[in-house]
Amino acid sequence: MAIISGSFAQTKTTEKIVYKDAKAPIDQRVSDLLKRMTIEEKAGQLNQLNGGLFTGPAAKDAGQKTKMQQLRDGKVGSFLNVLGAKETKAVQKIAVEESRLGIPVLFGFDVIHGYRTIFPIPLAEACSWDLKQAEKNSAVAAKEASSAGINWTFAPMCDITNDPRWGRIMEGIGEDPYYGSLLSAARVKGLQGNLNDVEHIMACVKHFAVYGAVEAGREYNQVDVSRVMLWNKYLPPYKAAVDAGAATVMNSFNVFEGVPASGNKYLVHDILLKKWGFKGFLVSDWSSFSEQINHGYAADRKDAALKAIQAGSMMDMESKVVIDFLPQLVKEGKITVAQVDKAVARILYYKFKLGLFDNPYKFSDEERENKTMFTDANRTEARNAAKSSIVLLKNTNNVLPITSPTKRLALIGYYAKSKEDMFDFWIGNGTANDAVTIYDGLKNKLGESAINYAAGYNADGTTNDDLINAAVKSAYDADVILVNVGISGKMAGEDRALANPVIPDGQIQLLKALQKTGKPVVALVTAGRPLILTKINDLVSSIAYCWILGTETGNAIADVVTGAYNPSAKTVVSFPYAVGQIPVYYNHFNTNRPDPTDDAGNWFSRYRDIPNDPLYPFGFGLSYTTYKYSDLTLSSNTIAKTDKLNVKITVSNTGKVDGEEVVQLYIRDITASIIRPVKELKAFQKIALKAGETKELSFTLTGKDLSFFDADGNAKLEAGAFKIFVGGNSKDVLEKDLTLK
Numbered sequence: 001m002a003i004i005s006g007s008f009a010q011t012k013t014t015e016k017i018v019y020k021d022a023k024a025p026i027d028q029r030v031s032d033l034l035k036r037m038t039i040e041e042k043a044g045q046l047n048q049l050n051g052g053l054f055t056g057p058a059a060k061d062a063g064q065k066t067k068m069q070q071l072r073d074g075k076v077g078s079f080l081n082v083l084g085a086k087e088t089k090a091v092q093k094i095a096v097e098e099s100r101l102g103i104p105v106l107f108g109f110d111v112i113h114g115y116r117t118i119f120p121i122p123l124a125e126a127c128s129w130d131l132k133q134a135e136k137n138s139a140v141a142a143k144e145a146s147s148a149g150i151n152w153t154f155a156p157m158c159d160i161t162n163d164p165r166w167g168r169i170m171e172g173i174g175e176d177p178y179y180g181s182l183l184s185a186a187r188v189k190g191l192q193g194n195l196n197d198v199e200h201i202m203a204c205v206k207h208f209a210v211y212g213a214v215e216a217g218r219e220y221n222q223v224d225v226s227r228v229m230l231w232n233k234y235l236p237p238y239k240a241a242v243d244a245g246a247a248t249v250m251n252s253f254n255v256f257e258g259v260p261a262s263g264n265k266y267l268v269h270d271i272l273l274k275k276w277g278f279k280g281f282l283v284s285d286w287s288s289f290s291e292q293i294n295h296g297y298a299a300d301r302k303d304a305a306l307k308a309i310q311a312g313s314m315m316d317m318e319s320k321v322v323i324d325f326l327p328q329l330v331k332e333g334k335i336t337v338a339q340v341d342k343a344v345a346r347i348l349y350y351k352f353k354l355g356l357f358d359n360p361y362k363f364s365d366e367e368r369e370n371k372t373m374f375t376d377a378n379r380t381e382a383r384n385a386a387k388s389s390i391v392l393l394k395n396t397n398n399v400l401p402i403t404s405p406t407k408r409l410a411l412i413g414y415y416a417k418s419k420e421d422m423f424d425f426w427i428g429n430g431t432a433n434d435a436v437t438i439y440d441g442l443k444n445k446l447g448e449s450a451i452n453y454a455a456g457y458n459a460d461g462t463t464n465d466d467l468i469n470a471a472v473k474s475a476y477d478a479d480v481i482l483v484n485v486g487i488s489g490k491m492a493g494e495d496r497a498l499a500n501p502v503i504p505d506g507q508i509q510l511l512k513a514l515q516k517t518g519k520p521v522v523a524l525v526t527a528g529r530p531l532i533l534t535k536i537n538d539l540v541s542s543i544a545y546c547w548i549l550g551t552e553t554g555n556a557i558a559d560v561v562t563g564a565y566n567p568s569a570k571t572v573v574s575f576p577y578a579v580g581q582i583p584v585y586y587n588h589f590n591t592n593r594p595d596p597t598d599d600a601g602n603w604f605s606r607y608r609d610i611p612n613d614p615l616y617p618f619g620f621g622l623s624y625t626t627y628k629y630s631d632l633t634l635s636s637n638t639i640a641k642t643d644k645l646n647v648k649i650t651v652s653n654t655g656k657v658d659g660e661e662v663v664q665l666y667i668r669d670i671t672a673s674i675i676r677p678v679k680e681l682k683a684f685q686k687i688a689l690k691a692g693e694t695k696e697l698s699f700t701l702t703g704k705d706l707s708f709f710d711a712d713g714n715a716k717l718e719a720g721a722f723k724i725f726v727g728g729n730s731k732d733v734l735e736k737d738l739t740l741k
C-alpha cells in the first residue's frame, strides 16, 4: 500500500504515481488522483473560501488560521481574493507541501476591468465597438493578475440588462445579444489565450443566468422571464463565451422559473452541460448555494448542498454547505460518488492544464510581478481604451473640440479633481491614487494656466450659492465652460441599485447658473450607467458621456476635448427619457397598436407625458466629423433559406476631420411563429474614413442571421417578409425589403 503525503511523498512500493507524472496525459493523472482521494478531499476540491477582502456577506468567517488548517486537511480547493505573488506562494506552499496529496489551489479574483492598471468599466469599453481593443484590454488585465499569483478571474460578466437602475449595468455588455456575444467571446480570448502560458488566466462566464433581468433594477431582486426571452435575448452571450472556451461558469443569485440558478437543473444540466456540452466547471456566486434557503427553495444547508449538486452545480463559493454535507449525502446515497467525481475531475483537469501540479508557484513570481505591473505600455492601452469609450451625445455649434491653444477654459466639478470617484466598486488591486483626474488630464495637455477650476458642487452632488457663485466667477474669462457632472463611480457595481439614476439636482442648478453666463457649456458626464439627461440636455451645448474610465480618465478626456482623438464610440445602452420609461431598449416589440390608429391620435401604445423613444438610442454616438449613408443595395430582394445575402452600403465622411464610424446592420422579421423585435443587430463594421473619403462596405447575411429560437431553444428560420436596415445608429437607418422563400 503506498503512503502518499505531500509533494515529498515517498512510497513503500515502486508504484508509479501517475498523477505526479508530468509526462502522463491529463485524463490519466486526473483518474489516478481521484482514486487516491477520500470523499472529504473530493468535497474539499468543491470548496472555495475567501482569503482576503470581502466581496460578499462575511458569514461566520473562520479566520485565516483555521482556513490554513482546512487547507492542510485537504478541505479547500481554491481561494478567492488572495492577492500577490508572495501571498499566493505562501498559501500554495501549505497546499502542496503540507497536505496529504499535495493538490495545488486555484486563486480567483474579480479582475473585472483591470488588475492594477484599471481600464474603463466593461459597459464603457463596449461602447468602443472595438473587439480587438477589448481583447487587448483583457489580455493586459490577465497579464498583470497572473503575475500576482491569480490564475482565475470572475469575468466576463455576460448579463444582458435594460435597467440603468441596476448598479451592475456597468459590468456587462449592453442591451444587445448579438454584439454582447461577440464582446463576451473577445473578453474570454483576451483573458485565457490558450491557457498554456503564465500570462493568461481562466475566465468565468457570469452570472448564469439572466441576473440582468432583476425586477425594477433592484439588486438581487426577483427575475421572471419567459423561455422565449431566455433563449433569444439572455442566453446568446453566455453561449458565445462558453464556445470561446471559457474554463468556468458562475451560477447567478437569481431564480429562473421559480428555481434558484444554483439548483436549477434546466439551466445547469439541461442547457449548459447537456445542450451546450460545457466541459469546464461551475462555481457558485458568493454563498449562492446556501442562499437557496432564503429563496425558499432549500429547507436547510444540507438540502442546499443536495439541490445544487443534483442540478449539476459544482464548486461552492463561501457557503461551505458542500464541505459540511457532501460526505454525509454520499453516505446516505442521495448523491453518488460518480456525480462527485464528474465535478471534481473538471476542477482537477484545469489544475493540471494550468501546470500547477508540475510548477505550483509559476504564477507566484515576485520578480515578474514587479516587472509586469502598471507599466507605461499597460497605461497606454488603458488610455486607448478610455478615449474610444467616450460617447459624444450632443455637440451643438461644434463647441467641441477645443483646438485653439488660446482658448481659456473653466473646468467645474468636484469629481473633476477626485481620484477615487473615477473608479467603481470593481477597482481590482488598483489604487485611486493612480488615477489621472480630468483636471490632471487637461493640465497635462493644456497647461495649468489655461484652466480656471471650481468645484461647483459637493461630493454628494448637492450645491449652494457660494459654490455656484465661485463657479460662475471662475468662468468669467473662459471661452468654454467644461462641467463634470454625474454620480460617483462608487455608486456603480454590485448592491448599488438606484431608484433615480439621474443627474443630481445640485448639478442641474449649477448648470442653469452657468448657462446664464451665455458662454458655451460642455457637460462631461461620469457615471457607471446611462443617467437620465433630459433635464440638462437643453442647458448645455455638448454632452460627452465619459462613463467611468479608470486610471487614464483625465488623459483620455483631454484627448477627446482637445480633438487629439475624434470620438468614435456609440452607446450600447439606450438613454431613457425618464425613469418611468425604464426599461427602454431598441430591440423592442411592435405591440398591437404601435402607431396612431385614428386622426385624433388615440388608441396607440404610448405615454401621454413623454415620447416613446429614448433620449438617445442604442448605437448612437456623434463624431467631430459627419457621415453620409447612401446606396443601400441587396444582392437580391428574394432569397432561399440556404442562400447568402450580400448587403452593400456607401458611407462618406462629409466633414473636415478624419474619423471612425460604426456602421450597423439590423434586420426585422415582420411575421413569425413568435413575434420578433422591430430591429435586431446582426452585423457591424467599425471603419476609418479620412475627411472627404467614401467607402463601399459589404456585409453577408445567412439563414442563421435571420433565425430565432423557439421556447425549447431550437433555431427557427421561417419564410416571409423581412426588412434590412443599415445606419450609424439604431434609429437613423436606410432600409430595404427582403423576402425569404
Ligand code: GLC
Residues within 6 Å of the ligand: 055, 056, 080, 110, 154, 206, 285, 286, 494
Ligand atoms: C460577488 C459577485 C460576483 C463576484 C463574486 C466574488 O457577489 O456577484 O460577480 O465574482 O461575488 O467576488
